[in-house]
Amino acid sequence: MWTLKRTHTCGELRELDEGKTVVLNGWVASRRDFGNLMFIDVRDRYGKTQVLFSPDREAKLLAMADKLRGEYVVAVKGVVRRRQPSAVNPNLDTGMIEVDATELEVLNEAKTPPFEIRDLVEVSEEVRLQYRYLDLRRPEMQRHIITRHRVTHAIRESMNRQGFLDIETPYLVKFTPGGARNFLVPSRLHPGKFYALAESPQIFKQLFMVAGYDRYFQIARCFRDEDLRADRQIEFTQLDLEMSFVQPDDVMEVVEQCVADVWKDVRGVAVGRPFPRLTYAEAMRSYGTDKPDLRYGMELWDVTREVAASPFRVFSEAARAGVVRGLTGPGCAGFSRKEMDALETFAKGWGAKGLVQFKVEEGGKLAGGAAKFLGEGDAAALLDASKARPGDMMFLVADEEERAATVLGALRGHLAEKLGLTGKEEDHFCWVVDFPMFEKVEEGLGARHHPFTSPKDDDLEILEKEPLKVKAKAYDLVLNGVELGGGSIRIHRGDVQHRIFRLLGLSEEYLKDRFGFLLQAFEYGAPPHGGIALGIDRMAMLALGLENIRDVLTFPKTQRAVDLMTGAPGTVTEKQLRELHLDITSAEELSS
């Protein structure tokens, strides 16, 4: 029970409020004790306000204030005073005023926290996660969580404005193979049977299209039992959407509008539209990745033809079966032996046999270990292709095409980081389109996106003949080298779907068992449709300029998928196991 209910938040009082009697509720952020005079900063999520306890009031009040400690929860009644010019704190929004306390109520005491509740305190993430509720009290984390709210709010407003319906789908679903590993939930009512936690609403949203809800969206949690990373959690949130009677352009248009709305609301910037589009082939050729970072240049170049007859056998031999490609490191000619070795080690770590490095000297002369092996026209060809100038460095990889692209793509990112090219504030969105439909897997073909992705119309005729050349109506949204999400136009015709299934080597029986309901639904009038899913955690992370998804999640899990605060996952009782008809067979697990 408390009597002093707040009239204002700790971030809102200004000079104009001078003379008002106010009540603040919040946490004691700091205490500056001058004996007969004391200052308390009271904090809530809106800000901090300085409260003055002066000896002009009754002695009891000051004595009470003397007992205050950090993170005590307090209610303070007082009069807003304008500060003397010399006492103004320009670093605080409320720094022009202070509250001259007349009453104090301690709503709750607090133990000394394991770390200070402030920004700019370096605390190990392990401790932060263990006391996440305290970490979340820090202004920096509150800014993250509030920004995340603004992202989701802006998304909902934008999608609503664009005529989309927010509809939910089940999380407890039937296991469907392919894609990510599922979490399984044992069924109590059906011994030996399991639900799966939805890895995405994919199938349900397609059924919405069959049902006629032609513009659907949802901010949905997804569950994938895969290894965690700086930008990946086992449960994460997607903006999922699906539309009927559309082509890829229509989906991309909607997404661009939504993202632009979010960026305008959250970052206050107008993003340029339409976003640039690259084909998958272009992205791989120029950037060595299907998620290019367009904040800087350093595009890859190819000299396979030019060096095919080079006396340098590393080049000429690679040119026969593979490619010779490179990138230009601006101003890198000054790299030390050590730095160059480190780059070669980096390249080898990505599977390169080696990394050929040439310094470009004044007059366009190439220097470096392998320079002496180059033939007459080689240097000129390299200079021409690389656009390298004196002071630059060329990095070349001679290998099979995919390997060369991957290595150089990784090297490009690594160099950009090293050269400080990635720190820019600008955001560079782009679309990567025309992905291959299939990829080679151990036993034949696999779906690159998922098996309901539509091939491009023109490629239908070569579907069976040259499946690896077939392009999909798929598109990925990329921001600063991070994949924000991807989608596709789906197959809505049964005949095409069956051709794809056949190519993927899926038997009719198997399909009937796993996707029977979907295939059946598609027999009752499925409209052409397509959609996309975007990672909202990543979006919030990038909107905040962060590099770790955990910093925009309230209770993230560690790399080993543990919640350090609750201790999840945990053991359960024998009774629970019995009810679920489960038997733990491993002795190790039983003892834990």
Next chain:
RNA sequence: GGGGGUGUAGCUCAAUUGGUUAGAGCAGUGGAUUGUCGAUCCACAGGUUGCGGGUUCGAGCCCCGUCACCCUCGCCA
């Protein structure tokens, strides 16, 4: 499953070539203090050096094992 990094006081870190009683800042506690704002000054308290084993006259430091956290490859969005 593989590669790399880290682990010392509540927090962030230091500790020479293996050498005496493991230090500092912040936080904490007590005292002083009427204009601070990450207040200041004085004092005090605070340690199973992640854990287990080994080598050694002697281990925070070397070796083996193990655990936790982070980055990453595979995997996955």
